[in-house]
Amino acid sequence: MSFRKLTGDEMNRLSPELSDNSPRHPVYLMLHNIRSMWNVGSMFRTADAAGVEKMIITGYTATPPRREIEKTALGAQECVKWEYSADPVEAVGRLKAEGVRICGLEIAERSRPYTAATMADFPLCLIVGNEVQGIDDELLAHCDEVFEIPQYGTKHSLNVAVAAGIALFELVRVVRGGM
Template sequence: MRKLKNNELGRISVDVFKNTQKTPIIVILDNIRSLQNIGSVFRTSDAFLIEKIYLCGITATPPNKDIHKTALGATESVDWEYVEDTFLLVKKLKDLKIKVISIEQVEQSTMLNTFIPKPNEKYAIIFGNEVKGVQQKVVSASDKCIEIPQLGTKHSLNISVSCGIVLWDLFSKMTK
């Protein structure tokens, strides 16, 4: 086997990305503190053709050198918008018939490996603060909460890792 060179990877331009049909997923970042985590979410969202990212509350916005460090230009390809209040955004998206899912450990959560997205359904996926998680009022307003199964001693994952796991899982299920 030979490693591929950058020019062999079939990368598309930002213009082509903008005009490509997107995966019907919106990402919502609820009060994310780490600029590197924000950048990583942009990069992962670019990889899976995510429709849009909403940056809420204390979540920083581009342009920012620390976001750029991990986003590697994905802030230019993935559509994004800043919204101060996550709860009000959730209400608006639900009014648009978008299914809102918080990624959180809650009573009666659905395990990610058992969740099957419905065809022709659009989902807004909420990732929460590195310490406090998704705000309780946002969890309560969600249509569903999905939990990433964890079998070790920690039962917590970095938000950028959680995002990668969840978006890959949903993308792979939605593009079968």
């Protein structure tokens, strides 16, 4: 058996114009105090691939347009709905008022495996934090839930963009299984 890569046309890709009105999964991704613009761009690309509702960028995280973001986003920054809010707690308050559950992605007390999400958790906002410090305690205190990716190595650390991708696609799997 042999395999052949599909062409762009065969993948049925949406144009950026059509993606504006396409259905999204009930998942928001909040980036708080992300230092690396390459990580930001990577998370734009992953958010597009996962079909998230919106990205919320907070704190000192850089926003488009920036060459470093565009280098890894490969145009996804034009397709993913996003907003900037300097204060993450204020953004969390708005989301909670809309009925969105706030879930940190962090190794924390009483966290549960990221694979334990159920349809009852949606809509939800997944918060990822600083590459070194993670989600600060003040923001973590506003979370309804904390998900954790099990770590089996010595560092107990994943790149923030990699961790976001792992968790986002698990959340999408849960949503799509419940559709």
